[in-house]
Amino acid sequence: MNGQQEQQERWLSRCLQIGFVLVLLLLWYLGTTYWGISGILLPNPVMVLHDLKEVLGSGEFLPDLEVTLFEVAVAFALSCVSGLALGYLISRSPYLIAVFEPLLSSVYSIPIILFLPLFVLFFGLGPWSKIALGATISFFPIVLNTIAGFRYVDRIFITAARSMGASNAQMFRYVLLPAALPVVLTGLRIGFTIALLAVLGSETIASFAGLGHRIAQLADAMETVRMFAYITFAVAIAAGLNALVSSLERQAKRR
Amino acid sequence: MRLTVIAGLLAFWEAAARWWVDPQFLSPPSRVFLSLPSLFDTQGVPAALGIAFCEFAVGFAISAAIGLAVGLAIGLSRLSRRSFMPIILLLYATPQITVLPLFILYFGIGPASKIAFGVSHGIFPIIVTVVAGVQNIRPILIVAARSMGAKRWQIFRWVIFPHMIPSFFAGLRLGMAGVLLGVLLAELYVSTAGIGYFTQMFTESFDPTKLLGLISVLALMAIAFNVALRRAEIHFARWRQN
């Protein structure tokens, strides 16, 4: 396809995209303003926008945001440290890899959110049950990626370094670590995203604070306008954090 | 060897629950296992499990159908791919958990909301993999078919569709995990009936035995689905050495 056709297509697809989204927004607006869709089910987008501005202006969101961010930060820190350490140790021995990698993969394949009630039993409804769950779930992509990263270092690099007399410490620092880094960083990014999702999810289900809890609370009270505002806010925060982490990952991968 | 590790973990669990941890918080696997019959005797538990199973099955079927349909609709034309895939990917990336209360508000606390939430998690990986499967066919295959006089629908039926099937199955596996997650999240959230009711009850009454029992049954169900789907995938994707 030549340059001109390519440009045309790109322009056209952009239009379709934006058009599609605009149509949806328009329907939303018309539906709630003129066509009588109950405001309790689907609030008016203009009202939601107003409410969002109010929430942001008053700083009402702060305590909940703090709780959520705290839980995510601690959960991620825990899973990072344990995932990286265990991942590296396991990767050192083919025997350990053969034993643990399939085990860890299979556990990862069941929805670990199932264990939330157990964590609530242990830790109560406070932040620690969310932290425990978040740490547990995000542990898996980190440990699995760390194992893979160190395990698949091309043999030729190890052989070459050995032939030049590299010590074990030098081998780790100059060969294994940089070679494994891209895969490990990806694991960390995935781990963060999952920790965030796990925390939000467990807050929604069983908590007395945090953004997830707030949304659930507002739903219970049928305050749909404010709920929509908070949903928008939460999605924006999540998108922002994920974008931040992705860009950190990209930067770290660039030499 | 793996079995020894599993056995070792179970033994550790057993020891920890017996001697180290307050029995209010943890039960040894032996007791959990033995108390399973009484768990099933508890009024409403088998029904809750059964309903969850059905919600999952229905949700999965709907996801597969919608995912395939939407995936094909978007995937077959380059223009629609370029236009709509970014939207799909954006939706795929949003934390859907934030709208769980909304789903419950809309669909009520019955099975409908659980199925809907499951579907909303399951369709995205399926759409993405179907689009990829349609998109990455080597152009030479289509050229060859056309050179032999194949019409458009024939190319779809005999070239594009079979080529996409292995990707579809890979997507089904991811979709299944999504539906499972969605259904479970919704079930856990609704604490007035179903699984969520019992998890809350067992938690509040500090009954780790029954709680672990329930969780184990659900976990086993998840594993069983996973294995079944993996078998199906291998069976249908035999010709691809991807």
Place this chain on the structure above:
Amino acid sequence: MTIGDVAIRIKDVSHQFGEPGDAQFVRVLQHASLDILRGELVCLIGPSGCGKSTLLNVIGGLIRPSSGTVEVGANLIHGPLPREIAFVFQENALFPWCTIIDNVRLGMVFQGVSKDQHEDRARTSLEAVGLSEFMRYYPEQLSGGMRQRAALARALSLETNILLMDEPFGALDEQTRMILGEDLSVLLARTAKTIVFVTHSLGEAVFLADRVAIFSARPGTIKATIKIDEPHPRKPGFVTTEKFAQLRNQLYGLLHDEIRKGVEFTAVMGPDS
């Protein structure tokens, strides 16, 4: 550049992978013996699978042979000897996360060279292979030929007496091989290193070597050696001389049957037997 006493003594080296009865059991080397003199460039040539790369790894201490010994100077080889022996591998063994000059410096870090010497040695060796301009590039930004030059620079910067090269130009096209071969000859004429060079190419062997050691088919042993009596640095014109053609034909004659045997063996027993 004079050739002196024995630098590397390979005594009766045999090597097998696996145990008899294993599915993957294979005997690659059988009683290989050779004396390599100081300052000599010896090419190891032979059919595929004859064990020449294995022997190179044994000399360098990367593999412990099933039986037999290798002596380098006064040392019996049982592990890498980075101060005496440097490698250039066929595969791209440059670290992709380091620039070219960092790759060269890293080699010296491993060997234990004191830091103040790193910069000078690195620059000198990169200049010697003609890569001064590309010091700060990453391996993936360079062509195959340039990458192998960089690998050579890394090996040279280690200032070892012995250089082991395992089909270093194997992955390159014919024209690049020619150029690199000529440059290598010029470079080596200046230093006094002992070099063992594994290759598949008859022309390359005759052009570069002082002696060519011919391997038999697997299990490999050193069947014969041919002396190439031509002063270094070898001129590009050497390739067109009568002498070159004769030596090449001689080599071909010795090698051909072994190659045939290797191929037939593979055809009957399967590729990984």
